[in-house]
Amino acid sequence: MMAGMAVASLALGGCAASAEEPAVQAEQPKAATVTADSGFSAFLAGIRTEALEKGLRPQTLDTALANVTHIDRVIELDRKQPEFTLSFNEYLGRIVTPSRVEEGRRKLAENKALLTEIERRYGVQPRFVVALWGIETNFGKNTGGMSVVSSLATLAYDGRRSKYFRTELMSALAILDQGHIAPANMIGSWAGAMGQCQFMPSTFLKFAVDWDGDGKRNIWTNRSDALASAANYLSQEGWKGDQTWxxxxxxxxxxxxxxxxxxxxxxxxxxxxxxxxxxxxxxxxxxxxxxxxxxxxxxxxxxxxxxxxxxxxxxxxxxxxxxxxxxxxxxxxxxx
CATH class of the missing domain: 1.10.530.10 (Lysozyme)
Structure with a gap:
């Protein structure tokens, strides 16, 4: 996970993680247990008031918050993150597999023209963009299956890291207000990391780009936006295109x-x-x-x-x- 995503979560590949050695693949719940109570409802009302004060449109909030639920499973996952017992060589063996290398080479070839243009603009060599894409979401195939707004609202309400997740929730609502994605399609990991590069919402606002010029920064289903956003992140954080790692x-x-x-x-x-x-x-x-x-x-x-x-x-x-x-x-x- 990235700067601006300082959360000890184990999102899909790690883009949202700050835990010292992330798990290879975080658990993605197949079915979420939800809890509704008056305290959570009052919390959401407070979120709506704060968002309105920040200038977000009422109609955006009506839609975005209409079906938000407290997801018990998110709290369970946050409390029971696996301990990191793999050695480096074991971890490397799970991440840098022959099949991932082979698919990475195919993706590099398939997207050569796009990645060349991205490198020209941001100065990030294509192989690094493809590698991060592969680790984070298996080249866009595993982007998470949970409502980002519900997950972030649950974590913000929980209290353990409420300030951080409240900020991320506000950022998610801002993204919806800007029209980049519909609320029902804002899907991600249980900790709120989103899209093919697993950006937290605040990181999206800072680094995501509209590569194809359609007016939306779509890191979920638009490959060019996702890969360009990853490169823009690296570039702005100091990547040197004439060096290796x-x-x-x-x-x-x-x-x-x-x-x-x-x-x-x-x-x-x-x-x-x-x-x-x-x-x-x-x-x-x-x-x-x-x-x-x-x-x-x-x-x-x-x-x-x-x-x-x-x-x-x-x-x-x-x-x-x-x-x-x-x-x-x-x-x-x-x-x-």
Missing amino acids: GRAVRLPADFPRALLGADTRKSVREWAALGVKAADGKALPARELSASIVLAEGTKGPAFLVYDNFRTTMKWNRSTFFALAAGHLADRIGAK
Whole structure:
């Protein structure tokens, strides 16, 4: 999940998540148990009043809030998020599968013209856009099945993180008021992440784009809008189109552990002088990029030399596992 989506949720692929190591696929309830009570009704009345004060149209709110329900299952999922027990290699094996790589290559070829134009405008290499698309929603096939407004209203009413989710609910209502999607079609994950790139509503308002110029930013069913929106997010968060994300490395036996972590930055040349080599034992590239050394599991696991684009991916989802897997998948998809 992304900056502006700072919620410890386990949305479809992670775009809405800030939990340290997200589950590969969050549970999507097949049937939602709903609860109606006077307190929730009063809460919705307060939401309507606040939205009107913000300038949203009464007719929008009448439609958007008419069938909102409290979904008990959303609270259950929020309370019982799975613990992260996978090792990095296990996680990577579930994310970067042969079938996902193969489909990613097909999607890269099928959308070559579109992705080339998106790269020209936003400076994000197509393989990275396709990789995030694949991880988040399996290339648009798994975008969630819950009412975003009902899910966000339930979480905002719950109280545990009510301020955050109330803001997201207001953003969702603003999206509806702008006419980008009909209320019945605003579907997403149980935590409110939406569309093929799994944007939270506030992130949608900031980064979603109308690529095809039809007046709607449709990240749900319009592939061009969704992919361009993902690229716009990365671009605005600092993506460098002339760089990659990083690479696996081999550390010398006497490598100072105090230098591990994203807070320590040195040039690739400086890391090489300290004995760091590529994972295959070859010398590091000669480019003068600012880089850090991270271990996949924090204090253990394989080592990686990571660049600024890795840091940008971490804004999309604040999980080291996710960012490393996204880079690996992009490399595999883009391999000749």
